[in-house]
Amino acid sequence: MDLVCPAGSLPALKKAVDNGASAVYVGFKDETNARHFSGLNFKEAKVQSAVDYARSKGVKLYIAVNTYSQPDGWDKWQKAVDVAAGIEADALICADMGVLDYATQKHPNLNLHLSVQGSSTNSESLSFYKNNFNIKRAVLPRVLSLKQVAQVAKKSPVELEVFAFGSLCIMAEGRCYLSSYLTDQSPNTCGACSPANFVRWEETDEGLESRLNEVLIDRYQEGEKAGYPTLCKGRFEVEGRVYNALEEPTSLNTIELIPDLHEIGIKAVKIEGRQRSPAYVEQVVSVWRKALDSYARDPENFKVKPQWAKPLANVSEGSQTTLGAYTRAWQ
Amino acid sequence: MKVSLGPVLFFWPKQRVYDFYEQMLQTSVDTIYLGETVCSKRRELKTAEWIELASHLAESGKEVVLSSLALLMADSELSSLRTLCNNAPVKIEANDISAVQLMSEKKLPFVCGPSTNIYNARTLRLMQKNGAMRWVMPVELSGHCLNTILKEADDLGFGNKIETEVFSYGHLPLAYSARCFTARYLDLPKDDCRFSCIDYPEGVEVRSQEQQALFNINGTQTQSSSVYNLLGQVAEMQKMGVDILRISPRAEDTASIIERFKSAIKGESQEISLSNSACNGYWYAKPGMDLIAENQPDAGQLSC
Numbered sequence: 001m002d003l004v005c006p007a008g009s010l011p012a013l014k015k016a017v018d019n020g021a022s023a024v025y026v027g028f029k030d031e032t033n034a035r036h037f038s039g040l041n042f043k044e045a046k047v048q049s050a051v052d053y054a055r056s057k058g059v060k061l062y063i064a065v066n067t068y069s070q071p072d073g074w075d076k077w078q079k080a081v082d083v084a085a086g087i088e089a090d091a092l093i094c095a096d097m098g099v100l101d102y103a104t105q106k107h108p109n110l111n112l113h114l115s116v117q118g119s120s121t122n123s124e125s126l127s128f129y130k131n132n133f134n135i136k137r138a139v140l141p142r143v144l145s146l147k148q149v150a151q152v153a154k155k156s157p158v159e160l161e162v163f164a165f166g167s168l169c170i171m172a173e174g175r176c177y178l179s180s181y182l183t184d185q186s187p188n189t190c191g192a193c194s195p196a197n198f199v200r201w202e203e204t205d206e207g208l209e210s211r212l213n214e215v216l217i218d219r220y221q222e223g224e225k226a227g228y229p230t231l232c233k234g235r236f237e238v239e240g241r242v243y244n245a246l247e248e249p250t251s252l253n254t255i256e257l258i259p260d261l262h263e264i265g266i267k268a269v270k271i272e273g274r275q276r277s278p279a280y281v282e283q284v285v286s287v288w289r290k291a292l293d294s295y296a297r298d299p300e301n302f303k304v305k306p307q308w309a310k311p312l313a314n315v316s317e318g319s320q321t322t323l324g325a326y327t328r329a330w331q
Numbered sequence: 332m333k334v335s336l337g338p339v340l341f342f343w344p345k346q347r348v349y350d351f352y353e354q355m356l357q358t359s360v361d362t363i364y365l366g367e368t369v370c371s372k373r374r375e376l377k378t379a380e381w382i383e384l385a386s387h388l389a390e391s392g393k394e395v396v397l398s399s400l401a402l403l404m405a406d407s408e409l410s411s412l413r414t415l416c417n418n419a420p421v422k423i424e425a426n427d428i429s430a431v432q433l434m435s436e437k438k439l440p441f442v443c444g445p446s447t448n449i450y451n452a453r454t455l456r457l458m459q460k461n462g463a464m465r466w467v468m469p470v471e472l473s474g475h476c477l478n479t480i481l482k483e484a485d486d487l488g489f490g491n492k493i494e495t496e497v498f499s500y501g502h503l504p505l506a507y508s509a510r511c512f513t514a515r516y517l518d519l520p521k522d523d524c525r526f527s528c529i530d531y532p533e534g535v536e537v538r539s540q541e542q543q544a545l546f547n548i549n550g551t552q553t554q555s556s557s558v559y560n561l562l563g564q565v566a567e568m569q570k571m572g573v574d575i576l577r578i579s580p581r582a583e584d585t586a587s588i589i590e591r592f593k594s595a596i597k598g599e600s601q602e603i604s605l606s607n608s609a610c611n612g613y614w615y616a617k618p619g620m621d622l623i624a625e626n627q628p629d630a631g632q633l634s635c
Contacts, residue, residue: 068450070472071479098453119448122403124412124429131432132457143509144404151406171506171553172402175446177471178505178546181555181619184612186471188448213618216539232506236545237538238516245537245546246512246553 001261002268003292004062004161005285008040008275013050015282016059020289023060025093026050027191027274031073032080033064034095034117035274036191044083051087060090064274066115067191068096078102085110091137094118095174095188100133114138116163117187119174121148123155130157137161139270141173146257150264159267164254165284165312166272170232170247178231183213194230201226210234251316255288256304258295276315283311332569332596334589335362335496337579338398338424340504340549342528345375351580352384356391358589362575363388366398366415368426368444369552370511371408372524378414386420394421401426401446402507402551422464435461445470445498446507452483455493465494467577470503473616474564478571494574500562500588501579502534502547503555503610503619512548524550533582544608545620555619557610563625564614565595 002022007013016024027033029041042050047063054061063084069077077099084092085107092110094100095117103110114120114129116139129135137159140149153160171178179193180186187193198213208220210229217234220226227233227249236245252272254261261269269292271284287308295302336355339348355363365388366381367373376384381397389395397419399412409429416423416433425431426444434441443449443458443466455466468477477497484490514524516535528534534547536556544556558581561568565576576596578588612621 068448069453070450070476071452071483072476074451074453096448096450096454097457098451101453101457120428122409122427122429124409124432125403125427128428128432128435132461143402145509148404170510171508174448175401176506177469177503177619178553180471180613181503181505182545184616184618188450188469189471215543215545216541219540235540237540237542238535238548241516242540245516245548247510 001258001266001292002161003285003288004268004270005281006166006271006274006276007050007281008035008037009278010042010046010049010053011278012274012276012281014053015278016285017054017057019282019285020293021059021285022268023062023090024050024054025062025064025270025274027064027066028080028083030076030080031190031192032067032069032077034066034115034187034191035064036067037196037275040275047083048087051089061087062091062093062113063089064093064115065099066093066095066117068117068188069098070189074098081107081110093139097132100129100135104133111136113161114158115174116141117174119172121152121172123152123157126152127157137267139163142169142252143172146260146264149261149266153264153266160265161268161270162254162261162266163252163272164261164269164288166252166276168247168250168252176232182215182231194228199229253312253316255291255308255312258291259299259302262295262299280315283315287311332565332573333361333575334359334592334596335364335394335575335577336360336585336589337498337501337577338364338366338368339580340369340502340552340554341532341534341580341582342370342373342375342526342550343532344529345380347532348376349384351585352388354586355589356388356393358586359593360393360578360589362394362396364396364398364424364442364577366424368398368401369507370528370550371400371403371405371411372526373528373550375529378411379418382415382418382420389421396422396424396442398424398444399426399430401444401504402509403427403429404509424467425463431458431461431463438462440464442496443467445504450476452480452487455480455484456487456489459489459493463493465496465575467496467498470498470505470559471613471619474567474571474614475616477573481572490572495572496575496577497561497568497573498559499565499568499576499578500560500592501558501577501581502549503559503613504552504579505546505555505619506553508551508553511551512553513550516548555610557608557620557622559613559619560609560611561614562591562595564611565592566598569596 005021217229
């Protein structure tokens with residue numbers, strides 16, 4: 001299985017390439033990609049350095065243009081596709097059918113992948129994207145159980161990529177507007193969820209408070225570990241009870257599922273985290289490379305090694321990692 | 332301009348569903364959407380019974396459309412979708428691209444529901460070419476975006492080939508998950524959810540720790556706690572060429588809401604009282620939870 005790794009900057013990309021990525025995915029410095037955070041991503045000129053570095057080491061470069069283009073900004077999405085085609089990116093990762101349609105018409109040789117933001121969770125939906133845009137691969141949303149991934153894989157008309165490690169979206173990607181409900185920006189429209197410019201931290205008598213556009217997302221007492229106020233991970237009140245009404249801050253780690261994912265026929269596993277540091281990329285990519293190589297050498301006797309766990313736990317959000325939706329109990 | 336009734340997003344007992352639609356037949360609503368769009372485990376009405384109910388309602392002369400599930404994750408859900416698409420005596424509302432695929436294969440006209448992610452005219456044209464005869468705008472898009480898309484559709488020469496429907500009243504469907512938040516609230520595993528959402532005819536309210544109402548838990552769906560209300564924007568939508576205004580059913584008073592929108596379409600003067608629990612921010616490209624007064628200077632001037 002290919003190891004597809006994130007890079008939000010050139011140093012992160014170099015770490016990914018040097019530590020065993022099969023492919024690295026990047027985005028441009030605007031709202032055309034789903035990690036539109038300040039200080040992150042690549043200017044047009046920098047993308048060339050990225051592709052040069054990756055190619056020199058035999059690693060592929062994918063470009064994510066995976067938000068939904070809106071009428072007033074179409075030229076940005078169009079340009080992003082044109083630039084990706086110009087540098088002959090190994091794949092363009094898209095969600096919006098308007099963008100996919102443009103890419104198909106204008107650059108018929110571009111290798112198209114359906115982004116997780118495309119929200120395609122079943123074989124009929126994948127067939128639509130295959131028939132209309134000739135996509136070669138799709139990234140499955142993190143809502144499917146392992147059994148469901150296997151069902152999709154059995155009938156999928158395209159290669160499949162699944163998330164292996166990183167932050168966990170609890171909602172079906174591409175169909176969550178919680179962020180724009182509170183802040184006017186969502187992953188679909190702006191490539192941002194719970195955007196940083198709406199976040200405010202405040203020490204109060206009642207504890208450390210995190211707010212998103214003035215809405216109280218969580219309140220921490222001394223000794224509690226405070227997390228970024230991603231709104232679905234907040235502690236809210238439901239009929240008098242305060243708890244993580246939607247989701248606890250946890251992250252995904254599927255390393256023990258490598259044999260299953262391989263058996264199912266998954267073509268690539270993806271590491272989440274273009275917004276994370278080069279150190280994160282280095283640690284996660286190197287552990288995953290070791291794990292994949294270990295499986296490839298001796299599939300029958302594959303075991304998760306204890307020394308892989310610690311570096312991954314160190315960079316995980318929240319206090320635990322989970323198999324996420326891949327295990328049925330989570331659902 | 333017409334008024335439609337969206338599918339009931341909540342899980343109601345069978346008899347309540349039948350009673351509700353009998354009541355809706357007495358209203359002046361033009362189009363009725365029905366079917367389970369949220370969770371395949373909700374089986375008070377089986378697919379065949381939804382189909383039968385659709386046939387019965389269609390006898391009234393109202394337009395009837397069967398709405399399909401939004402998030403399909405299992406083979407069993409795909410096979411129910413095929414049953415629905417193969418046997419529907421009326422049009423289908425596709426709420427996932429799987430339904431778009433099945434209907435376009437059949438070369439039958441269909442409606443693109445609000446969760447099919449049509450954010451621009453290029454996507455709209457593609458859907459129209461695949462057989463969509465109507466689309467419902469994603470709830471997070473603004474009036475300005477809609478106006479621009481409709482103008483582009485005219486420029487591209489297909490504006491008159493597809494109808495436009497706008498989610499105009501009700502709790503906004505904001506997110507879908509594999510997880511059931513009602514079961515989570517009750518500390519039940521999803522596999523043994525005991526169909527608990529049947530006890531919450533309009534969902535369960537989620538508040539901040541400061542008592543600000545935020546969301547509405549409806550099984551695997553998360554909705555806005557505030558009720559989206561575009562009653563004050565009816566004239567504006569009429570000018571833009573919107574064809575249908577969608578009212579999303581609530582536990583009470585749906586019939587009177589329908590009539591209020593009908594009166595607004597006729598231009599009959601009426602008091603537009605928006606309570607604190609209403610919102611319309613999305614229409615003005617503001618946070619969806621906001622409530623913008625119509626006479627606010629920058630209302631309607633915003634970009635997407």
